[in-house]
Amino acid sequence: MQDAYDPAAVEREAQHFWRERNSFRSIEDPARPKFYCLSMFPYPSGKLHMGHVRNYTIGDVLTRHHRMRGFNVLQPMGWDAFGLPAENAAMANKVPPAKWTYDNIAYMKGQLQGLGFALDWERELATCRPDYYKWNQWLFTRLFRKGLAYKKTGVVNWDPVDQTVLANEQVIEGRGWRTGAPVEKREIPMYFLRITAYAEELLAALDHLPGWPEQVKLMQKNWIGRSEGVRVGFPYELNKEQRTLWVFTTRADTLMGATFCAVAAEHPIATFASRRDPKVQAFVEECKRGPAMEAELAQVEKKGLPTGVFVSHPITHEKLPVWVANYVLMGYGEGAVMAVPAHDERDYEFALKYGLPIRPVIRHPLGDSVPAPWKPEYAEPGVCINSGPYDGMDYQTAVDAIAADLTDKSLGEKQVQWRLRDWGISRQRYWGCPVPIVHCPSCGDVPVPDAELPVKLPEHLVPDGTGNPLARLPEFYETKCPACGKAARRETDTMDTFVDSSWYFARFCCPGQDGAMVDARAKYWMPVDQYIGGIEHAILHLLYSRFFQRVMRDEGLLDVVEPFTNLLTQGMVLAESYYTDANGRREWINPAEVEVTRDAKGKIASARTRDGRPVVYDGIGTMSKSKNNGVDPQALIEKYGADTARFYIIFASPPTNTLEWSDESVEGSFRFLKRVWAYALKYSQAAHQGEASRQARFEIHSVLKQANYDLQKHQFNTVASAAMKILNALEKIPGRNPASEEGLSILLRLLSPITPHIAHHLWRELQFGDDIMAASWPEPDAAALEQDEVELVVQVNGKLRGSIRVPKAADRGAIEGLALANPNVQKFVAGQNVKKVVVVPGRLVNLVV
RNA sequence: GCCGGAAUGGCGGAACCGGUAGACGCAGCGGACUCAAAAUCCGCCGGUGGCAACACCAUGAGAGUUCGAGUCUCUCUUCCGGCACCA
Numbered sequence: 001m002q003d004a005y006d007p008a009a010v011e012r013e014a015q016h017f018w019r020e021r022n023s024f025r026s027i028e029d030p031a032r033p034k035f036y037c038l039s040m041f042p043y044p045s046g047k048l049h050m051g052h053v054r055n056y057t058i059g060d061v062l063t064r065h066h067r068m069r070g071f072n073v074l075q076p077m078g079w080d081a082f083g084l085p086a087e088n089a090a091m092a093n094k095v096p097p098a099k100w101t102y103d104n105i106a107y108m109k110g111q112l113q114g115l116g117f118a119l120d121w122e123r124e125l126a127t128c129r130p131d132y133y134k135w136n137q138w139l140f141t142r143l144f145r146k147g148l149a150y151k152k153t154g155v156v157n158w159d160p161v162d163q164t165v166l167a168n169e170q171v172i173e174g175r176g177w178r179t180g181a182p183v184e185k186r187e188i189p190m191y192f193l194r195i196t197a198y199a200e201e202l203l204a205a206l207d208h209l210p211g212w213p214e215q216v217k218l219m220q221k222n223w224i225g226r227s228e229g230v231r232v233g234f235p236y237e238l239n240k241e242q243r244t245l246w247v248f249t250t251r252a253d254t255l256m257g258a259t260f261c262a263v264a265a266e267h268p269i270a271t272f273a274s275r276r277d278p279k280v281q282a283f284v285e286e287c288k289r290g291p292a293m294e295a296e297l298a299q300v301e302k303k304g305l306p307t308g309v310f311v312s313h314p315i316t317h318e319k320l321p322v323w324v325a326n327y328v329l330m331g332y333g334e335g336a337v338m339a340v341p342a343h344d345e346r347d348y349e350f351a352l353k354y355g356l357p358i359r360p361v362i363r364h365p366l367g368d369s370v371p372a373p374w375k376p377e378y379a380e381p382g383v384c385i386n387s388g389p390y391d392g393m394d395y396q397t398a399v400d401a402i403a404a405d406l407t408d409k410s411l412g413e414k415q416v417q418w419r420l421r422d423w424g425i426s427r428q429r430y431w432g433c434p435v436p437i438v439h440c441p442s443c444g445d446v447p448v449p450d451a452e453l454p455v456k457l458p459e460h461l462v463p464d465g466t467g468n469p470l471a472r473l474p475e476f477y478e479t480k481c482p483a484c485g486k487a488a489r490r491e492t493d494t495m496d497t498f499v500d501s502s503w504y505f506a507r508f509c510c511p512g513q514d515g516a517m518v519d520a521r522a523k524y525w526m527p528v529d530q531y532i533g534g535i536e537h538a539i540l541h542l543l544y545s546r547f548f549q550r551v552m553r554d555e556g557l558l559d560v561v562e563p564f565t566n567l568l569t570q571g572m573v574l575a576e577s578y579y580t581d582a583n584g585r586r587e588w589i590n591p592a593e594v595e596v597t598r599d600a601k602g603k604i605a606s607a608r609t610r611d612g613r614p615v616v617y618d619g620i621g622t623m624s625k626s627k628n629n630g631v632d633p634q635a636l637i638e639k640y641g642a643d644t645a646r647f648y649i650i651f652a653s654p655p656t657n658t659l660e661w662s663d664e665s666v667e668g669s670f671r672f673l674k675r676v677w678a679y680a681l682k683y684s685q686a687a688h689q690g691e692a693s694r695q696a697r698f699e700i701h702s703v704l705k706q707a708n709y710d711l712q713k714h715q716f717n718t719v720a721s722a723a724m725k726i727l728n729a730l731e732k733i734p735g736r737n738p739a740s741e742e743g744l745s746i747l748l749r750l751l752s753p754i755t756p757h758i759a760h761h762l763w764r765e766l767q768f769g770d771d772i773m774a775a776s777w778p779e780p781d782a783a784a785l786e787q788d789e790v791e792l793v794v795q796v797n798g799k800l801r802g803s804i805r806v807p808k809a810a811d812r813g814a815i816e817g818l819a820l821a822n823p824n825v826q827k828f829v830a831g832q833n834v835k836k837v838v839v840v841p842g843r844l845v846n847l848v849v
Numbered sequence: 850g851c852c853g854g855a856a857u858g859g860c861g862g863a864a865c866c867g868g869u870a871g872a873c874g875c876a877g878c879g880g881a882c883u884c885a886a887a888a889u890c891c892g893c894c895g896g897u898g899g900c901a902a903c904a905c906c907a908u909g910a911g912a913g914u915u916c917g918a919g920u921c922u923c924u925c926u927u928c929c930g931g932c933a934c935c936a
Contacts, residue, residue: 294933717861724874
């Protein structure tokens with residue numbers, strides 16, 4: 001055995017062993033329980049970042065652990081290869097996105113292999129390959145024929161200088177990122193997927209996902225946003241024509257307090273009013289120019305103007321003014337609301353600002369009136385007042401009565417409203433999956449027939465930031481109508497990349513299948529038993545995948561409904577950032593270049609660059625290029641090896657927490673692996689002697705018991721701690737005896753999912769077996785955990801005052817007696833009555849005086 | 850703004866069902882080895898008081914429930930994720 005731990009040699013040899021034996025190839029085997037473990041596939045951005053390393057290490061620990069527990073495991077890997085960054089890189093380097101993407105994939109694949117992940121590379125896929133995106137297109141044409149994919153207008157960010165659509169990310173403070181021009185909103189025709197048709201099912205099924213974190217289910221529930229309410233019609237006359245303004249409200253009980261209505265800038269009433277009133281026109285224009293993003297929209301000052309249109313109240317027939325307001329969204333409900341200033345905070349502020357009437361109609365906890373300023377109690381449901389026939393009714397009675405009266409007049413009914421909107425998938429971009437539609441002057445939008453799929457994306461183009469280059473490529477867009485054969489124009493929009501990632505997990509089950517989207521093998525592997533990825537995907541990606549799975553079920557492709565049985569949402573990887581300040585210009589210094597001096601207590605006293613310039617500590621945050629605080633996994637692997645990188649990432653933090661990077665702690669993980677090696681070396685050279693110590697076995701098996709429990713809970717950081725504790729216990733055993741042999745075998749097996757290379761090497765070196773992955777997972781020995789005596793803590797009034805050792809079988813009386821006999825306990829009990837004695841078996845005694 | 854989280858020593862974190870707060874590690878301090886350094890090994894390590902035994906304080910802040918609260922309930926503060934075209 002080598003004296004020193006040489007990670008590079010150990011890792012090379014272990015990876016060679018796995019490759020030779022094809023260790024990670026997965027084959028369907030109905031005789032064994034299957035475990036499909038999947039980490040979210042990466043976007044091939046260039047090189048791996050620490051978030052990837054963390055994600056795939058967590059997945060690998062789960063995969064290898066399950067494998068040793070006898071599961072038939074599948075852990076595949078692929079590439080979410082379409083997307084915006086490739087176009088940006090193409091513009092910067094004048095290289096086609098395809099070449100950039102394929103080069104990145106090749107490099108990152110090498111990095112993943114170097115980390116020793118147990119991946120079945122025969123199943124590798126890239127979403128930018130025609131054999132993958134063909135099935136996006138195939139499914140789209142089916143949804144289109146069913147009406148689940150349809151065309152309507154959608155709002156986009158428009159850069160008027162570059163004449164191009166911008167992603168939200170490309171809008172910086174309301175301006176285009178390249179041109180600096182104020183971004184405009186624009187409505188363009190797009191294709192939508194009717195996810196709202198599945199809203200009810202997507203919501204209800206959340207209650208049957210016990211393997212998902214509650215917080216994710218709650219976020220999805222709120223996102224889907226089911227609310228029960230009443231659709232209310234306010235009749236009005238426009239150009240001598242009778243019309244109805246429809247609104248949705250969850251507070252129909254407050255209808256008698258409605259004093260005006262407000263509509264979105266895009267609402268027909270606003271359009272009408274802007275034609276006859278230049279002020280309204282200017283305001284509508286202003287609203288349309290405003291931000292398209294909800295987060296920004298919600299922050300803008302609430303403003304409005306009267307449209308001059310009046311509607312009549314459906315119960316009282318009172319004339320109410322209609323305002324156009326920037327806080328009403330066209331995308332939600334009817335694009336119009338009834339305003340009840342007395343019982344809605346936003347309406348209240350709007351009414352105060354513009355002097356509109358405020359009419360209280362609900363008795364709230366603070367009384368019957370609603371004096372300024374606004375108080376949250378005003379919005380609480382209560383008994384109706386000033387409401388004519390509805391006076392005295394409570395919330396539900398009033399809603400029911402008002403809904404019934406409205407139904408009688410054909411001016412409303414109860415309605416369920418969803419916050420969820422249909423999914424707009426058209427992107428005016430080159431590097432994506434072409435939407436398989438042909439626009440024919442006589443036949444309209446015609447889906448491309450199966451025989452002509454895939455519609456291949458030309459891979460040689462270089463975008464220039466001014467629109468989609470496909471729209472300037474006649475070879476691509478000039479085509480014939482599949483229905484009538486006349487000249488027609490091919491759609492040049494591509495699909496949202498979320499389409500690609502909504503079903504890739506099913507495709508991993510069916511490598512090589514070119515005759516169908518998925519085949520029978522998907523029925524064996526699906527659903528994914530364990531899915532792992534960042535919490536930032538809690539809503540969109542996970543909801544779209546759940547939607548797609550149902551769509552695929554309804555196409556008869558799969559039986560499974562929920563794609564992911566268990567979900568683990570990992571935290572982000574953070575690092576400190578530092579900068580030097582030269583005349584107000586910040587230069588960001590990579591933490592690796594910063595030297596920190598500490599005071600006697602270990603607190604940071606000062607920090608400077610290696611060449612002595614003082615730096616400012618800017619706190620801890622996500623690793624980013626802009627703050628130059630990324631830690632390159634490759635440098636880490638080269639310095640310490642993959643096992644140290646993996647161990648550190650697992651040890652530093654539980655998977656769901658954020659992980660704050662620390663170079664010193666990495667050093668500590670490396671030290672631990674060196675100690676494991678040193679111990680194995682000492683063990684291999686020691687002579688057999690003595691018997692197993694009872695105490696050592698107790699320690700090791702107690703730690704193992706806890707570690708197995710922690711593995712179940714996915715609390716892997718304490719499993720790494722457990723390995724350290726076992727090594728500490730082993731080092732206390734003199735020489736080599738049955739306890740050290742057993743303990744070392746447990747240690748290596750416990751470590752093997754986390755640090756597979758060193759575990760593999762030592763397992764063979766010390767002749768525990770041929771392949772540690774074929775070994776069984778260690779279980780604690782009940783006999784080793786037996787104890788004759790236990791230590792109990794003694795409290796007086798809940799405060800710790802001492803401890804006693806009692807025989808395991810001691811009864812209450814004996815325990816009480818021993819506790820009272822403890823001198824320090826006596827000090828606190830002396831002269832007082834013991835009112836109550838609480839005995840928690842195996843833990844403590846509490847004397848209440 | 851709305852939705853969802855998080856907060857424990859100098860730092861990362863542990864504490865299973867409400868039952869010894871600080872496991873394990875990092876940093877720091879002291880020592881051994883060394884000509885010296887690195888590496889390695891041993892010891893100490895929340896705060897205040899005390900020679901010590903020990904006592905008091907302490908889990909973001911404030912209240913509450915309980916024999917007993919880091920853990921449960923309420924209010925607040927700060928930070929983080931998402932908000933539909935970043936992935």
